Structures are given as structure tokens and as C-alpha cells.
Amino acid sequence: MIPDRHARAMLPIPDRAAPGLTTYDAKDPATSFPPIEPLLPPDGAPNVLIVLIDDTGFGASSAFGGPCYTPNAEKLAAGGLKYNRFHTTALCAPTRAAMLSGRNHHSVGMGSITETATSAPGNSSVRPNTKAPLAMTLKLNGYSTAQFGKCHEVPVWQSSPMGPFDAWPSAGGGFETFYGFIGGENNQWEPALYDGTTPVEPPATPEEGYHLTEDLADRAVSWIRTQKALMPDKPFFVYFAPGATHAPHHVPKEWADKYKGQFSDGWDVQRERTFAKQKELGVIPADTDLTPRHAEIPAWDDMPEELKPALERQMEVYAGFMEHTDHHVGRVIDAIEDLGVLENTLIYYIIGDNGASAEGTLNGAFNEMANFNGMAAVETPEFMISKIDELGSPTSYNHYAVGWAWAMNAPFQWTKQVASHWGGTRNGTIVHWPAGIEEKGGRRTQFTHVIDIAPTILEAAGLPEPTLVNGVLQSPMEGTSMVYSFNDPSAPERHDLQYFEMFGNRGVYFQGTSAVTKHRTPWVMTGGALAAFDDDVWELYDGTADFSQARNLAAEQPERLHELQRLWLIEAVKYNVLPIDDRGAERLNPELAGRPTLIHGTSQLLFPGMGRLSENSVISIKNKSFSVTAEIDVPERGAEGVIIAQGGRFGGWSLYFADGKATFVYNLLGIHQFTSRADTVLDAGKHQVRTEFAYDGGGLAKGGDLTLYYDGAAVGTGRVGATQPMIFSADETTDVGYESGTSVSADYTAQSSRFTGKIHWVQIDIGDEDNDHLIDPDERLRIAMARQ
Template sequence: MPIAWADTPEVLPRPDFHFKGKVGKTYKESDPPEFPQPAQAPKGAPNIVLIMLDDTGFGQYATFGGGIPSPTLDKLAAEGLKYNRFHTTALCSPTRAALLTGRNHHSAATGVITEAATGYDGYTSIIPRSAGSIAEVLRQNGYMTAWVGKNHNTPAWETSAVGPFDRWANGLGFDYFYGFNAGDMNHWDPLLFENRNLVPRSDDPDYHLTEDLADRAIDWVRRSTSISPDKPFFLYVAPGANHSPHHAPEAWINKFKGQFDQGWDAYREATLERQLKLGVVPKGTKLTQRSEGLPAWDSLNADQKRLYARMMEVFAGYAAHVDHHMGRVIDAVKKTPNADNTIFIYIVGDNGASAEGGLEGSLNENLFFNGFPEKWQDNIKHIDELGGPKWFNHFPSAWAHAMSTPFQWTKQVASHFGGTRNPMIISWPQKIKDQGGLRSQFLHVIDIVPTLYEATGVTPPKELNGVAQKPLEGFSFLQTFTDKNAPETHKTQYFEVLVNRGMYHDGWMASSRSFVPWEPTRGAFDPLTAKWELYNIEEDFSQSEDLAQKHPEKLKELEAMFWEQAEKYSVLPLDWRATVRLNAELQGRPSLAGKRDQYVYYEGQVALPDGASPPVLNKSFSVTMNLDIPENGAEGMIFTHGGLTGGYGIYMRGGKAHFVYNMLAIDRYTVSSDVLPKGRVELVMDLEYLGKEGERGKPANVTLLVNGKKVGEGKLPKTVPLQFSLGEGVDVGTDNGSAIDFTYELPFSFTGKIEKVTVDLKD
């Protein structure tokens, strides 16, 4: 099956063109001209459609025994192959870096999400040039390339309008990009970029991000294949679903009304029964015990059950919705020229289902990342608004565990398959004839790149853009496409995220869990004395029986192997700190905000990411706005930082200035002024932080001044301690993304003139 690597060089880019014929004094005395030709893909090279969902458990979709219908996955699986022993890293940025480079996530410097990066080789979040992406290699070998959806692999401090852009999607080898540069995004009011350009807000009242991303992917495929039908393409689609916020159209949510009233324990039992019947888990697979700390469904009261069942209905609608729209993309590709020679790779999750909603579920995921627990008694008050534009909602941790049936644990827990084992489906109509077949070889996300290189006939370069390349660390599994019994090529694989560790070797798995993902704050921990478990996964598919006591020597062998792998692949030093790493200022990460005390912005400055915005948390600061208010008055947003999940804004309405502080969507505090005069006005918002040095999230006093005169004051009982938002920063003169509060309609552009806005840090 492999195409010969006859004409694909090991050094890219190719040398500059040089005419080799005779050149005389005129063209009449010269050999005929030869124009440099574009790079050609190997003859017969297939198209590639790579889809990766977010935060999805093994037992979530019906194709693998779950309770959420998945007709797109069903159809693709019936046409191709299901893989039931495919593994991710247990976290999004690391999995995606490994997927694109074919190297382990620490080798690709992405041992954790970009917002929690530290200054060690395996954790900078800066993918090294020595680990070039497959997109860049394919592009230089004649492929058209596009990335639609989530990009969580650009360092947070490089996502502003001034770049640098060499680590945006376009700089990673994709000719076209449409999506967002963040870990998650508001699906009703997203901040999107087309290549490097901010996308204007949609005026469609029924807009939803997933549908938009599908439309863009379809549009790119149709345009590209119309222009160059003989040129192969690589399309990477990474929708934000099923990551929080769980935002879905109400009609999709209502399809699942009452379907999860039986609770998560019954769901797990029913799912395993379906999995066994489908054959996606082997006979004898056992249901693991409910992970430590998660409540039994029967222990809940009636109101808790009602709330949590509704949260699951919302999630199910969200998950079914993305399956539908990915189906639209696949169907569109199937109508293009050469469709039969297209490899469809559908990876059902970049990690297991997310437990970051906490034990009681969440109205705003950012509360978790700021270390605030939520109470069901508060959340149930908003049960009818879940899934809509008012909240950044997330279901309880126990539902995440149920979505990962039959395994233990969830996203973030790299030690166990609940965090790392994701379904994968591959179809290639021209080559794969075992339609509906099952493959059970041990695979890892780093195996995708070498498999695609072998399938396309493209040589993995030894040098790319002047930089010597690290060897690929994955292994091709191309032979499994045509041979059910193909030998296993991936024998050894380490796992590590936030010191949740695993070591696989020849059918055995050692597992050491550090912390549970629903605990945002973490105390003392010693990885050198942490407990290890041992599983024979050739006989125990679900990791249900710990054999550490029976086979101590095997466990010791695997633990020693982990430390060897950790040193080899830049996993060290181990770091178990959690939410505190999300604060860039505390960690000393690079920032365009720098160490300045003053920041000056002008009207039209929009979508400045949080990582490049003034670091105003846990300190006193002022915002000075020099305005020109016309005789007929003005209204609209003057300055805002953050959005739905947290932040603050200063706007005018009814002739008055209003300062709104969004305390992580749970509380919003407003301080309003007297009526402002017309003409040139200096409006100042002064925030006096009342905490001592090192104290986070303490109260603050707010004063509004107009032309030096106090016109309003109030007190904030508490403030945001660690971050306003994962995806939104500063806007001047308008409000891009989501709103600070719900008293105005976006984009709420200011109708006066803004000369400048100055932010001064007081501490």
C-alpha cells in the first residue's frame, strides 16, 4: 500500500530554481526556457480530513456504546474501521501538539495547556522548530492545507494583533485558518479569526459556533477543489465541542428531556452492556468502581437529581449537535473530486470527558479555574437558562466519569484510561475494505503523523526550513488498514499531565494518580513516594484490577521505565501546582503587557487577548478615558476587559457612566455616575484594592470622577483572583465577544469620540 518516496526530499524547502540550459546573449541564442514548477504531491497521494472533538469520553457516543446518538460516527464507522485502544495525553494543548508533530507532548514543549506554561523545556508551550508540523511538510509537498476551529497551540502571549504570527495556524503550515486562539470559546458570541484578521460579529440571531465552523470547512473544501481538483488537500477540523461552555440550541437540548433521569451510575451500567453487545470492548470487560470522591446518584436529593439530569440533557444536545455538523463536513467532502481517495480520521476527543465542572456542576467554568466551588442550591435557580447565552455552564464531574465508561477517572488524569483512551474511526474508501471492522492494537496520538507520511508517500524531512528535525516518536499503523491482525508497532508509551502518570509497556500499565480534576487547589505532594497501581491490560481492558501487590517486580520495572522516559522526553521537573499556574504574572511568563505601570489605548483597539492586557488583578488601578460627548449625548462601551466569564466594563447609557464588575458571572456590581457634561470630558474609574500584598480576590473601593470631581462610588465585596477569561481581553469603543452584563446588546459601540484610554497600575 505505501506510495514510493521517490520524489519527496528529506530537506525542505527545496533549493531555489536554477535554469540548467544554455543562456546566450539573447533568447535566440539560448535554450528554451523552463519555468520553476510548483511542488507536486506524490502520484496518487490521498486527501486527508482530520477531525478532533474536544473533551469527549469513550462511553459517550452510541457508536461506542454511549447514550448520545451519533449517526455521523455510525455511518463513518460502517464504512471504515473502529479503533478501541487509541490514546491521547489527557489534556487538550498537549494532545493537539502531539497530533500535529508526531512527537510526545513534552518533546513538543507542550506538557500542559498554554495558559499554564512554565519555563522548562517540556512546558513552554512553544512548539520547537525542530518538531515541524505535518501540515508544513505536506504544504511543501504539494498539498492544500486548512485548519478550521480551535487553535490552542499558540502561546497566549503571541495571540494579539501584533503577533508574531509564525506560531499561529498559518505559521504552522496551514494556508487557511478560521477559528479561535484559546482553550474554549463562547459558542453564541465567539471571538474568531480568519487567518490573522478578526471576524466581524455575526448578526444571525440563531448563530452557533459549531454550525459556523462546519460552514467554513465546507466552503474551503468546495473552493479549493474547484480551483485545483487534482491537488490533494489536508483539512483539519477541531470544533470547540464538547468543551465547556455546553452551549446548544434549545431544540437540540429538548430532544433529550428525561433521558438521563436514571443518573450516572445506571448510565455506566447500561453503557457497558451496550459496549459488550457492540463488541467495542472485549468479553469479560468489567465496570470499574466509581472513582474516589464522586457521589452515588442515589445519595442525591430530588432537586440535585433534577438539576444534574438537566445539565446532562444540555450536554447531550451539545454533543449530538456537533456530531450532526461534522457529518455535514464529511458529506461535503464525499461530493468532491477524488473523494474515494480521501482518508477520514475522526478522533473522538482530545482527552476523556471533562470533570472541571466540579462535584456540583457549574454555571461558569472560570469559577473552577479561579478556585471557587459552586453550590447546587445556587445553580438550580438558573436551571432553565442552561445552554443559553447567559452562562458558561458545565455538567458535574460524575457525569464526566460516566461519559468515560467503562474506565476510571476523566480528563486531566493521564494515569488512567478515563483520561486518555478515546475512540477513533478511520475510513479510506479506496483502500479500506473491512468495512465496519474493529482494530485493537495499542495506539497513541503521536502515531497519526508517521501513518499519514507512509500513506501519502511523503518523506519525513530531516531538515525543515533550515532546522534539523527531531526524529518522529510515533509509529505508523498503516498496516492495520488492511490487516486486522497486523503486529502492534507501539510497544512503549509514557503518560504525564499535572503529575498524573502512566507507563505502558508490552501489555502492562503502571498508573500513579496525583490529584483529582475537580480539586482546583492542591496541597503538599511528593511524587517520589506517590502510590503506583499495576494493570495487565491485555486481560483487563478497563483497568479494573490492581495487580501491584501480586507483581511488585513488574511494577518496579515500569516505574523505573517512567523515570527514564521522563528524562528522555523533557517531562521533568514534575509540577503539581494547579490554578495558580494560570496567572501569567505570578509565573513570570512573557507578556506584551510587560512590566509597565501605564497602558495607553485608542479607539479601535479590539480583541486584545487577556495575555496581552494590563495585569490589573489583585492591585489598585485606574482607567482614564478622554472623551468627546456630542450635544445629543452618547452611549455605548468605552472600555472593557473580559466578558461573560469575568471582567469589567465602563460604558455610557442614559447620559451616565456605568462601571460594571463581573464577578465570575455569579455577581455583577455596578457603580453609576451623575449625568456627564457634553463636550470634552475626562472620565476616571479608580479602583482601590483592599487586600495586602500577596492576598488575592479581596474587596475593592471604586470611585468615578468626571473632570476631577467625584460623581459616583461603591464597593466590590470581592474581586477575581486569578483570571477574567480564557479567551477575551480588552476592547476600546465596542464590545467584541461576550458581554460583561446583559443590560445592553452587542456590539454596543460608543457613539461619541474616544481620544484615548489610559490604564495606570497603582501598586
């Protein structure tokens, strides 16, 4: 083997010309230069594929004993290894930031999610440049790099079309190609997509069979084929991160119908079935205990009988969604196999970036925007029953009930967000690498963590951790390579110390024992003050003899508990976890939190062509009076189309022209549409069109009177019966002169929404009164967390 001549600890690798004879005439026979060689990693470096599924518990996939059929995960595991003690951070953005850097999530500023960032180093959502991302390291060592799917690591003030793009995958993130979405969740049928940093529309409509997961798989397959066709000697690093199976649970009906009737016995029985199957498969030890259901989670038998058919369908849809996702993951893996490079491709199939999500309320949701706006009561059992056939379809924005999330985390306690217990952080993971792993169908029980992936890949590729990247001295990676365990199932675990923390839920694992304390329950966010951190009750578990954290030893071993509590504190200081932050409103107010904001004052001026503006980028009109004024040129053929629209089918507002008349529609949760229309057609020429909304006041979500004006003269009035107090959408945006995504009004589609005239500017002004102070701080925090 030719020795590697590159100084790879410094990236980019310095160009070092070898001294030698320089001739005067190129025709001189002594003229000789070495051929130009493309940069490659060391010989034998594998291709790498990371598959990261969203919001999937340990007990969901059939590969780990769950009810959701995942044949491709099973096939991959049969040719590789299952890790049953692999851990995440309990929340999506922190897990992703940790995985892509090889550092703990507070070390890279992602203590929680971008929407709750503060100026504290561990919660800033800004990755220090001393901790370069894995993709950058691989790219600068000669890998081709691409990401497909979800990116929730962009600070909210950097997520507008103006960037800066330092944290975007294809700019500062090290990926040469990015196709996917920015944020915590997205509509699977009509997503807001980016190609690099450029907004793009989906290539087809739901009616034409479009689904985001299939699109992402198509893109990944095409990119991998192209890469191997044009650069067969160069390895690739592909990060495939579909938005599935995060809510909304969107899937073609035939996939959900496969599970008809399979969940009629409810979540308690399903949990027991999964537990038995896990023992049968050997993915949990034979002496594991099934942890009991906590009082905060209702028993299936206590749920209203009339609601149970809708609850069953929620789980059928989720199971179909999971199987559908696995199917398209399989297409990516099949493409690699068809190219003949599966043998030397290191694949991580991580089934969940945290535990299953309990953010769907105790009853589940048809449109989770109702819950986000404190209006879950509008989704009565009767309403849910009436919408059974639409669950999972383009007309829904659905989520399953808390009980199903609990069942999908079998055999563990708790769910996503709860970083203290394994139900929030233990995710079944499969590793496949025929060239580097001898055993097929093996099981590994060493404690591992998502921060271990980056150092594993570097070791497998024969690459050192860089000490200098782009002129910046790098801090060491905090994970431990898993390569030592690939061919030695009995090897002593090397990652034997790990802290956990999320919104005050915290724990520490050390040499087989874990100490944990749960500070807050994900779905109980309002009513009653949280306990002081020092008053939280800690539990102690023997991880060697108690796989599921079922037997609390705190009373029996108080000294051991105290030792681990002190160790948690030491680790917390080391990795910027302190100060622990469970605040609500303060973290959601940029000025109080200490993070930048794009919005200042009571007025905002927008211009034609501006679009994909997130709610963080646009002045809020909620719970107050407002006006929208536009200066436009109306063509001779008349005005049609959108002036400005915010939100979409599941909530929002739009000022547009229909049949030549100015129209304003307020769409309340996709359930009620309040439409006001001008009495007359607007003539050709230059005009100002204005709508004024006079808020009723006296609280949140009130209605108000609406007036439309042409050039200062009133031309129409209307009434908005009620408004959304908190959020219009988790993924829809604001657009000027058109509407992307789903449409607020049925009067037009995204394709027909473009304004036929010319827009000079649009101005939004808000009134002096503001009822936002009436919003419970914890309610705002709950909404922010449930959107990630």
C-alpha cells in the same frame, strides 16, 4: 507511474534547473523549456481530514457504546475501522501539539497547557524548530492546508494582537487558511474568532440562529468546495477541530430536548448501560470488567434529591451538544462525498482529545466562572433548579457534574487530566479511507497513540519525513505509522512503548502491560499537600487480558512493576518529561516560571481600537484598588458607548457613556451588576473621565467604593458589593472604544457599543495594596487547567 523527481527530504524543495540548450532568439525552433508545473505530492496521495472532538470520553459516543447519538461517526465506522486502543495525552493542548508534530508532547514543549508554561524544555509551550508541524510538511509538498476551530498551542505571551505569530496556525503552523479561536475554550454562541491572525466578529447573532460549530462547518465546506473547484489535482489537508464538546455546553434547545428523561436513573446506571452496549457492539472485549467508582466520586443516590432534575438536564444538554457536533461533522464529510473524492480521502475521526472533563465540580455549574473564582457556593441547588431551562442557552456558561464525566469514560477509571489511567487517555477513533482500507466495519486493537497520525499521513501520501525544513535539521518523528494495521487486523502492534505524564499523573505502556500512578485528582485541588512523587502508589495492569485496567497486579508481580517504573524514568529522560512539575502558584507567575510576560509595573496605557486583549495581556485589577482614566473628545451630539470594557456577560467591568453620562458597571458572574453613574451629562469638548475604585481590603473578592470624575471633579459615587478574585472570563477580552463578544452591561450590545466621540488614550493604574498573596496556589492551578 512517473518517478517522483523531487528531493522531498529537504523542505522547501530546492529548485533545480535542468541544464540544456539556451538559444539566443525565442523564435528559434530549438528553443524549448519544460512547462511550469505546480508542486504536487506523489501520485495517489490522498486528501486528508482530521476531525478532533474536544473533551469526549470513550463511553460517550454511540459509535463506542455511549448514550450520545452520533450517526455520522457510526456511518464512517461502517465504511472503515474502529480503533479501540487509541490514546491521547489526557489534556487538550498537549494532545494537539503532539498530533500536529508526530512527537511526544514534552518533546514539543507542551508538557501541560500554555498557561502553566515554564522555562523547562518539556514545559515551555514553545515548539522547537527542529520539529516542524505536519501541516508545514504537507504544504511544502504541494498540499492545500486549512484549519477550522480550536487552537490552544499559542504561548500566552504570543496571543496578543501583536503576536509574534510563529505558533499561530496560518503563520508558523503551516496552514494556509485558519478560521477559529485561540485558547482553551470559547462561547459557542458569541465566540471570539480569528480569520488568520485578524480578529473578526461572528457573521450572525444567537437570535439569528448562530452557533460556532455550524459556522465552522460552513467555512470548512466552503473551503473544500473552492479548493476542489480551483485545484482539483491538488490534495487537501483539513484539520477540523470544533470547540465542542468542551464546556460551555452550548446547544440549541431542541437538540437537548431529544434526550428528555433518558438520564433520570443517574450516572451509575448509565455507566452500566454503556458497558453492556460496548460489549454488544464489540468495541470492548467480552471479558472486560467494569471498573468501580472511586470514593472521590459521589454515587447518584447520594446526590441531593432537589438537585437531580438539574443534574439530569446537564447531561441532556451535553448529549444534545455531542449529537449536534456529530451532525455538523457529517456535513463536512457529506461535502467531500458530494465532490466525488471520498474514496481517496483519509479521514481520522478522533472522538476526544482526552477523556471526559471532570472540571465542572461535583454539582455541575450554570456559570463555570463561579467555580473558577472560588464562588461555586453561590450556585445553590435552588439556583440551579431555577436555571434548568437556560442550560445550554446564550445566558449560560455551563458544565456537567463530575459523575457524568466519569460515566462518559466507561469502562475506565478516572477522567481528563489523569494521564495514568485510560479514562484520561483512551479515546475511540475511526479511520476511513476506501482507497487504502479494504475492510469495512472492522475493528483494530493494536495500541496506537496520537503521535502516530503524522507518520501515518506521510506514509499514505508517499512522503518521506523531512530531514531539513526551512534550513533547520529535523529530529525524527516519535510516532509509528498505523498503515501496517489498515489491512491486517492481526498484525503485531508496532507502537509497543509509550509513556504518559500530566501534572505528576504518570504511566508507561510496554508490550501489553501498563504501570500507572495517579498523583492528583482533577477536581480536588485545594486542601492538603500532595504526596511526594516517590510516595505515589503505583499499579500494574495486564493490557492483553484486562482491557479496562480493573485488576491491579502490583502485589503479585512486584518485579515486573519495578521494571516498568524504571522504563518510565528512562522514557521521561529521553523526552524531556523531567523535572516532573506539580507546582501551583510558581507556574502561574511568569517571573517564577521563567516565561515572558506582556505586563510590567503598576500602570498600563491603552489606545483606541485596541481589542481582543486577553486577561494575560492586561494589568490585573483584582483584589486591589484601581483607577481608569480616559482622555476623550465629546462630540456636539453627546457621548455614548464604551470607553473600555473587560470580560462580558458572565463577569467583567465596563466604563461607558449612557445618555451622555459616564457610567461604570461591575458585573459579578452575571448574577449581580453594580452600577455607578455620573450625576451630569458631559459637555462637548476635550475632557478627562476617571473612575476610582477603593478596595475594602482584608481578603479576596471584597467590594469597595467607586467615584466618577470629570476633569478632576467628582460627579458620581457608587458601591461595588463584591468582586471576582481570580478571572473574569475564559474567552472574553478587553476592548477600547467598543466591546466585542458578549456585553458586560445590558445598556448596550456589541453592535451598539462603539464610542461616538474620540478617545485619545486610556490608562489603568493599580494601587499598592495587593491581596493576591492570599490565593491558594493550587486554586490558581485548578483554574488554569479547567480553562483548557
